[in-house]
Amino acid sequence: MRFGILGPLEVLADDGEPLSPGSPKQRTLLALLLLADNRPIPAERLIDELWGTDPPATGTATLQVHLSGLRKILGNRLQRTPAGYVLHVKEGELDATEFIRLTTSAGQEPGEVVARLGEGLGLWRGEVLGGAGEAASVVGARERLGELRLEALERRVEAELALGRHRALVSELTALVAAHPLRERLSGQLMLALHQSGRTADANGIYVRFETACRDELGTEPSDRLRALAEGIRRNDPTLDAPGPAALPVPASRFVGRRRELDRIxxxxxxxxxLTLTGPGGTGKTRLALQLARDLGTAHYPDGIHLIELAGSSDEASVTGRLAAAVGARELPGEPLATTIAVHLQHARALVVLDNCEHVVDAVAELADYLLNHCGSLRLLVTSREPIAVTGETVVPVGGLELPRADASYEEATRSEAIRLLAARGATARAGFRITPDTYRSAVAVCRQLDGLPLAIELAAARLRMLNLTELEQRLERPLDLLTADNRSLPRRHRALRSTLEWSHDLLDKPERALFARLAVFVDGFPLEAAEYIGTGLDDAPPVLDLVSRLVHRSLLVPDLDGPVTRYRMLETIHEYAVERLAAAGDADSVAELHGKWWQQWVETAPQFGGDDHAFWLARLTSELGNLRAAMDWALDGQAEQALAIATRSWWFWWTTGQMNEGSQWLQRALAVAEPGARAVRGEALRAAAALARNSGDLETARKLGLEALAVQQELGDRRGLAMVWNNLCMTATGQRDLDAALEYAEHSRQEAELVxxxxxxxxxxxxxxxxxxxxGRLDEAAAGFSEALELFSGCEDRRGEAAAVGNLGVIAARQGRVEKAREYYLRSLKLYQELQLEEGELDMVEAWAGLEAADNPEEALRLLRIADRERRRLGAPLFVPDEIDARAEALTTARSALTAPEGGGPVGDEGESLADVVVGLLSGGRFRRS
Structure with missing residues (x-):
């Protein structure tokens, strides 16, 4: 027979058939007898329990009736003795007794505690003695057993936290705390589980709620123990970190950041x-893998988590031996050790972590492939600077920590992973260290300079013992020399950043080392074609494509697949090391020469304005700006013609992006050191310099440079070049309001172009x-000229020219009073400029549109003019065509008059609206509305 009181009162026969205890009084009577635990209860006490202070006159007789009813289902187990009535219950028949036995024999080892208490708690079916009435002893049993159940729950949770099952516990604990808001131990356990799950803010919130409940409902304060736990959570006490499996080392410092990466992997x-985590040295692959293993714990891998550290392996044969030792597989005579390991792990739900595999990657690949084919429940987590390249491998590149933007606010910066790590390790290095609103910009600069590499940041933080953040930032020009640490707990290869990089470099073969050094010549990355040019002539080398692929696999190059073409780059610290290797090889000058030749050839293939691929080449030139600067800078010392060629062919980029001053400086420096004389490249350079000067508003310099370019082209007799120079002079003279000369120059330009x-x-x-x-003011003639220009530009597929001609036709239409036709032209031109990403052209159309709005919609006109004025200052591209300047001034005056605003002063910048927003607004509805 079985008796259940941990839920609705029940009696089960030996065959499991339920037996009904009968009426409510009989159920209460049975409950009282079961609670007596094989001890007799006097009849008087039974009567008191059943009817309290108001028993029936026939209480004894009525009790006998109920006892007789129970005997029908209990048989001779219910007996009358001189001391009273007793129900004989055998060992193991009452669930409450079993529950108490299991909870008191659970021991101390967490796994055993969880198993025993889980079994005991599994006996509960609901409220104690459900349906057994409200007798005093029944009510008391409910309270007593309910308290024992909560204590058992708390003990089981404690053991599960010790086993690292914090994440799985959060939802259960949240429900328990909601049901028992004043139970301190449960609140503390929920705080710890949340904290260990990376939800420290939520953990702090639980403490605040418990503290408030104590004060409001009990008039008390939390215990010292709970306050200490809350304080430890607030200061990120590392002793509160989640425990890992016994095979994993316990970190001395708290793991910071990477929560999204952990969830993903x-x-x-x-x-x-x-799963293989790859990345260059110092990215924190090992720390990430170990944290993942600790998070998963034995709940996911009940047959064990085994760590095999391979950095110290002297040969590939030791890989199998180390794994065998870790999993407890003993070598058997005549049987390969890999087979022994596979048999040992054949049915095991286990995780094997193979750490630092790059120098024994072939042996790891062979062993991993064998185990995966013979152990169906086994998982492998590998860290390596290159993939191990076997079937079924999933590769996850590990990079630097999340970085703040260079212009991030203090609040934004201090939320980023890299800054949090610097702050945590800095506080360890120097008591009282904090990143403050006064110093955070230096912290941002340090972390960005180090590409967010955890090892580099930790080594930098160690220097905070003797340097402040500003000094550290200033000394990071040579990070390989600065970033060392006297920390004997670190592997030797991690005690200096240079040692970490040397470890990777030593694993390369000769051709890989040679190309790695040569690639140091690039700035901010390179396309594959440039690497192939630089790699020309390497001795006994495979194709450069293969070498680049190997360097990517070894995490010394990072591919960028998001741009117009795939580019490859080195992290800053790796690049510095590569520069050292290039200098040591003695090839720096010859490689720089190749670099300059490549970029000269490359930029000469870039089209000038106007084609459908204008935006594509604008993006490419933007991405290669560092290389162009480096090539020109090197060429100025002995290869001035090369520098002149690069600067000349890229002049339109400087104009388009509003960097006229820098473009002019490169041209002036190259012209100053290049050989004098009449040469095509010099003539083009002078014309380009004149164009940049004109677009910057320096018309006098532009005229002077234009005339110098004219003299060179006339001496050369280059009619095509002369056509362009006369055109350049025409625009400059127009800006100077020398309109007669401008017409003469334009005619010369037409004649030369016609001849060729x-x-x-x-x-x-x-x-x-x-x-x-x-x-x-000759509008009809101008309209005919712009129509002719549009037809010619369309014929040669010059979309920039089309945009200009269409916009100019719009200006004519507006001045002739054909407003709707002008709008049509402006929107057509604006769309072309937007597609070409030519902001100055967009500004021309925005200002023209403002002129249309000035009288009837003055607020919108002034807003557009404010934005255009701000953007022209940003681009350094003032208006220079006289009638456009006059039209803008007239629009400003008209709009102000319409608003009866006071005269004086130009429009000011409106920081809340971007040019892109204005363009989209105009194109989407023909009007720009403030949101």
Whole structure:
């Protein structure tokens, strides 16, 4: 027979058939007898329990009736003795007795505690003695057993926390705390589980709620123990970190950041059997893998987590031996050790962590492949600077920590992973260290300079014992020399950043080392074609594509697949080391020469303005800006013609991006050191310098440079070049309001272009002639000229020219009073400029649109003019065509008059609206509305 009181009162026959205790009084009577635990109860006490202070007159007789009813189901187990009535219950028949036995025999080892208490708690089916009435002894039993159940729950949770099962406990503990808000131990356990799950803010919130409840409902304070726990959580006490499996080392410092990465790789590891974390030295692959293993723990891998550290392995044969020792597989005579390991782990749900595999990667690959094919429940987690390249491998590159933006606010910066790590390790290095609103910019600069590499940040933090943050930032120009640490707990390869990089470099073969050094010549990365050019002539080397692939696999190069073409780059510290290797090889000058030749050839293939691929090449030139600067800088010392060629062919980039001053400086430096004389490259350079000067508003310098370019081209007799120079002079003279000279220059440009059949040159001449005529007020002639220019630009597929001609036709239409036609032209031109990413052209159209709005919609007109003025200052591109300047001034005056605003002063910048927003607004609805 079985008796259950840990829930609704029940009696089960030996065959499991339920037996009904009968009426409510009989149920209460049975409950009282079961609670007596094989001890007799006097009849008087039974009567008191059943009816309290108001028993029936026939109480004894009525009690006998209920006892007789129970005997029908209990048989001779219910007996009458001189001391009273007793129900004989055998060992193991009452669930409450079993519960108490299991909870008191659980021991101390966490696994055993969880098993025993889990079994005992599994006996509970609901409220104690459900349906057994409200007799005093029944009510008391409910309270007593309910308290024992909560204590058992708390002990089981404590043991599970010790086993690292904090994440799985959060939801259960949240429900328990909601049901028992004043139970301190449960609140403390929930705080710890949340903290260990990376939810420290939520843990702090639980403490605040418990503290408030204590004060409001009990008028008391939390215990010293709970207050100490809350304080430890607030200061990130490392002793509160989640425990890991016994095979894993306990970190001396708290793991910081990477929570999203941990969640991602945990999910990946749940769907594959071999996961490899790759990355250069110092990215924290080992720390990340160990943290993941600790988080998963024996709950996921009940047959064990085994760590095999391979950094110290002297040969590939030791890989199998170390794994055998870790898992407890003993070598058997005549049987390969890999087979012995596979048999040992054949049915084990285990995780094997193979750490630092790059120098024994072939042996690891062979062993991993064998184990995966013979151990269906085994998972492998590998860290290596390159993939191990076996079937079924999932590779996750590990990079630096999350970095703040260079212009991040203090609040944004201190939330980033890299800054949090620097702050934590800095506080360890120097008591009282904090990153403050006064010093955070230096912290941001330090972390960004180090690419967020955890090892580099930790080594930098060690220097905070003797340097402040500003001094540390200033000394990071040579991080390989600065970033060392006297920390004997670190592996030797991690005590200095240089040692970490040497470890990786020593694993390369000769061709890989040679190309690695040569790639140091690039700045901020490179495309594959450039690497192939630089790698020309390497001795006994495979194709450069293969070498680049190997360097990517070995985490010495990082591919960037998001740009217009794939580019490869080195992290800053790796690049510094590569520069040292290039200098040591004695090839720096010859490689720099190759670098300069490549970028000269490359930039000469880039189209000038106007084609469909204008935006593509603008993005490419932007990404290669560091290389172009480096090539010009090197060429200025002995290869000035090369520098002049690069600067000249990239002049339009400087103009388009509003960097006229820098472009002018490169051209001036190259012109100053290049050989004098009449050469095509010099003529082009002078013309480019003149264009940049004009667009910067320095018309006098532009005219002077234009005339110098004219003299060179006339001496050369280059009619195509002359057409471009005359055009350049035409625009400059127009800006100077020397309109007669401008017309003369435009005619010369047309004649030269006609002689050589240059369709684009004829289009430019027609457009510029019409611009001068428009300035002279000869609108009908100007309209014909712009129409001719549009037809010619369309014929040679010059979309920038089309945009300019269409916009100019819009200006004519507006001045002739054809407002809707002007709007149509402006929007068509604006769309072309937007597609070409030509901001100055977009500004021309925005200002033209403002002119249309000035009288009827003055607020919108002023807003557009404010934005255009701000953006022109940003680009360094003031208006220079006279009638456009006059039209803008007229629009400003008209709009202000319409608003009856006081005169004086120009529009000021409106920081809340971007040019891109304005363009999108105009194109989407023909109007720009403030959101």
């Amino acid at each position: 945990e999910e990946l590891l749940g769907t594959c059997r071999l 059949g240059a369709e684009r040159g004829l289009a430019i001449a027609a457009n510029n002639t019409a611009t001068v005529l428009r300035c002279l």
